Amino acid sequence: MATAPSQAERDAVLTLARELISRASVTPEDAGCQPLIADRLEAAGMAVESIDVEDVHNLLARHGSGSPHLMLVGHTDVVPPGPESNWASPPFEPEIRDGVLYGRGAADMKSSVAAFVLALEAFLEAHPDHPGTVSLLLTSDEEGPARHGVRAVVPELEKRGMMPDACLVGEPSSRDRLGDVIRIGRRGSIQGRLTIRGIQGHTAYADPRDNPVHRAGPLLAELGRLDFDDGDEFFPPTRLQVSNVRAGTGADNVTPGELEIWFNLRNNPNTRSDALESRIRHLIEDADPGDWALSWRVSGEPFGPASGPLPGVVETACRELLGIESKPDTGGGTSDGRFFGPLGIPVVELGPVNATIHQVDECIAVDELVLLPGLYRRIIEGMLKSGGASCASS
Template identity: 70%
Template structure:
């Protein structure tokens, strides 16, 4: 790791930094210059910097201190596409404050959180440069996309160097109605499946019913859609399968399809491992005998959690101190980059802004919440890295 010298006096204004990040169109996997904006601030705060880039993905690791405990802060600079520009009240990459809300793509997911994490680190190190243990901040530009060359690729490097953290606080937008009302202490896994059933393309007037893969797959689709998994508990909702896409045919009205493609996603509880689920799905397919078939099965994230011990306790206490209320512990929602650290034995908690508008047109975050968020993150660090 190398520390670069910069003649900078970085502002700790979280709103200004969030605006500057939103101005940079950073569609996955393009960082858009966000990390170049952040790096000098962290260097000035005394952190050692290292780029762990893979392919066209930027990964920036900042480290301060040594030894246990190792507390990592985790975020991503990439955003999803803005969608139809004409539907935005103001341009998605021109941050705008209206009625107490900061608008722009990434305001909530998660450039607002990234700005808050950076400012919290600046303030923490200004006050506690001699803190115990290790503090690190990891940023990636590959969370919203395939997530192959981001944190997934960095974790083996950290593991080889024995730099895996003991605890990881992820700035994902976890809150439901008000800042800090929900913290994620784990996540279900995510499995992407693609089932191909082959038939015989032909004229609708002459085709045999057995040749049409859509007809043959009807009962199979019904059973897949009604699968019930009774594996929920106090920490995790049950495993759930959702059919996301069906595709067949040539577009002509008088031609039967030669094959049917069925795509589905499974969000699996830790009590239902991916290999067990695959065996069950394959047994169902075979029982229906839909004709020639093949199944592509990709585990995009393993389930992890629930987090116990010092990290979730510190998050609860920090929310009480700064916000005046305790967060509800939850494992719902989608996936985050915590899926690559949790299964490695790292305690992972996600805490961030209200997620009501993420990935939507006119995405926004409360300015008041944004200004309070660094204090919450700093309070967590104070508890975990006390002198």
């Protein structure tokens, strides 16, 4: 294993992580996180610009030229903390207790963002004339609708000819300890909303056929029984989960005039979203629930498994610096990698333990936080110095 971080290195990442956590950047707010980072990266020699879209702040920092181009991807926004009285300490007043740093964003993902900055500063100081390109893309719209963040920046990168060869995303990928799991792909996410219309009426006189809940019963059961035999060695089978069933006026003597069934599909690359939509529509038609309409929104296409040198470089860094054999995985939710992976760009996610993300008393172990900058620096070095040739030809 590599040498442990010095006290100065520990203090540096802790200080920056705490400064970022203290800024209440509830999506889509940035609360000054990106200007703070921009100043540091400009001082380190990076070209920095803001690409703001609507009310969303996006930061792009870049150094070097040509291939290989490794892009670090992250976000400065966080989810709302909920009632602050439920927290052991205020969510935007970072506090260390028993070797653990608490605060909203401690794991998802201000610690990773701080580590990205420290890693870039150290890498550029040691290798000012490195081959290829290293860049950092941050957004304040990952935890929200994700319309004006990375999704909006990618077309601009394409137009400028600045798309990366590979992306390292700092999302909290680890399960029990830092580096035990790395994400090499993600399932897609599809939101479906089925509306079945009936006739509102008095329960004493209504015709059962007019009640959309009665008509939807068999169909709802069929949705729950759907089976998708499309898994492989990298991805589990596609799954459908009903998330909401809504009907009625709130009165117990009035039949509903409309029923809404909300469901989510997590699909793998073996089944396209249009094929799933066709299957669901045929299922509805066969059930004949009456007057119906289906809203279908693809919030993320599946991608992976990552190819090229990046997965191996990440696994080697985890082995050499953390003494752990990382498990490649494609589980979990979505990330901003979904805007690069489906374009054929290898994406790997590596970050803190995700056990407390979006929860009250979100936290990260200090001993793991202080390892992140060195880990990310090693990956940058592996991709730009020794991994460059294979990356450029992949």
